[in-house]
Amino acid sequence: MASHQLRDLPTPFLSLLLKDESDTRQLAEDLAAILKPGDLLCLSGDLGAGKSTFSRALIRNIAGDPDLEVPSPTFTLVQPYDLPRLPLAHFDLYRLEEPEELEELGLEENLEDSAALIEWPEMAEDLLPKSALWLQFRHGGDEGTRQVEFYSEDPVWGNRIFATLEVRRFLKTALNAGQIKRQHLAGDASLRTFEKIVVGDEHLVLMRWPFSDATLPENIRSYMDKVHLAKDCRAVAAIGGELRKIGLRAPAIKRADFDKGLVLSEFLGSETIVIDGKPVAERYFAAVDVLAAMHARKFPETVDLDTGETYQVPAYSADALVSEANLLLDWYLPEKTGTEASDQTRAEFEALWRGLLDGISEAQSGWVLRDFHSPNLLWQVGASGTDRIGLIDFQDTVIGPVAYDVVSLLLDARTDINPELENALFDAYLQKRKGLGQEVDPEAFKQAYVVMGAQRISKILGIFVRLARRDNKPAYLGHLPRMEGYLDRVMTAPILSDLKDWYQRHIG
Incomplete structure (x- = not known):
């Protein structure tokens, strides 16, 4: 069997300290919030470094089921999940005999319309897509802590990771709470994304407005101008506030950062x-x-x-x-x-x-x-x-x-x-x-x-x-x-x- 050595990777663009398992699960929520078809996450690290905890938390979050059974694919090598929001395949390559066997597992086909998560990705050597995001888990200096480093040859990953972590910081500031759960909410056909935020018994909705004139392609920006579609989330505050003034049930805003495109509001079910x-x-x-x-x-x-x-x-x-x-x-x-x-x-x-x-x-x-x-x-x-x-x-x-x-x-x-x-x-x-x-x-x-x-x-x-x-x-x-x-x-x-x-x- 090949040696479990991390392949040559660029300098990490981010390193995070995870104080305990709850931090690991929180990180999994943050990545689940941005995962989409074609994404590949590669998890490296020694036994007990937190890869399995992260994998289970991410899969359960995407499934919307905190009690979902997530068996280890150590012997089957791959476990598919046909989930409504996002199909996902969980690979464990620890027992892979030769890197070329990866082709038989159907990774390329899975990535056409699903996301994939790979533990022990180094077993595939250089056969994995260069667009993958690699997470290297290590034992921290203190007992129970973990250090995770982020690598990718695709620079877009850095922007996506920093954006979802910015959402986490916004939520912590707005709610001043330790345990804040993020869960995908089915949204509309626009570029906006929605999450249900759970803090104790309170449920809220986070709307993320991840675009501006500067980030939109010219054809989309031109159409939005022609038909007067809202350019930023100030419209939500303006219209919702006036509807509430006449006694209609529009969600009350709890906290907003208009410049960052984040609005945290009442959950109406x-x-x-x-x-x-x-x-x-x-x-x-x-x-x-x-x-x-x-x-x-x-x-x-x-x-x-x-x-x-x-x-x-x-x-x-x-x-x-x-x-x-x-x-x-x-x-x-x-x-x-x-x-x-x-x-x-x-x-x-x-x-x-x-x-x-x-x-x-x-x-x-x-x-x-x-x-x-x-x-x-x-x-x-x-x-x-x-x-x-x-x-x-x-x-x-x-x-x-x-x-x-x-x-x-x-x-x-x-x-x-x-x-x-x-x-x-x-x-x-x-x-x-x-x-x-x-x-x-x-x-x-x-x-x-x-x-x-x-x-x-x-x-x-x-x-x-x-x-x-x-x-x-x-x-x-x-x-x-x-x-x-x-x-x-x-x-x-x-x-x-x-x-x-x-x-x-x-x-x-």
């Missing part, structure tokens, strides 16, 4: 307005009450923050709405037809949309949260009135046609809303507005509703294909039939007849 993927009518009617309450108020265009700064809520301009609809041309049309949209096709499409938007220019305008649908509406068990709905993911709020958010709810992109429920919710919304002293013209509102419906559906069809093809998230393609059905539904409105004809000619 994870139960939404659907159960087992199906809409719960009672909860949707409660969400309608929230919309009516919002639309009965006039929100400010400029919000004062506690920091002394101000936040300007952008307008949902016609240019922004057309740019969003154009995602259908950029992604969905090529997916369905195999051809790119010509300049003439684009010009015709844009002209149709500008005409439709001009036709509803007198529709009520107000704050539009933009994604007022089931993933972002958290059911508050035991609450009453509008408190029954917890609001999240509102940072991209703009000022535009309020019918847009009604569409977001009644034609929910993540669950099937049948026409009967849609119509009942629509009528309930109008009745609730009337009960709040605001008579809404049903026909005029319906016009705005179907135009905004066609716009939102067109946008989402493009986004779902983009997520599948560009961002390697093919599950989003499963939502296309629902959105196509919604599109057929709204296209029956006479105001959309010309647009319907365009869709039939160019997409079918």
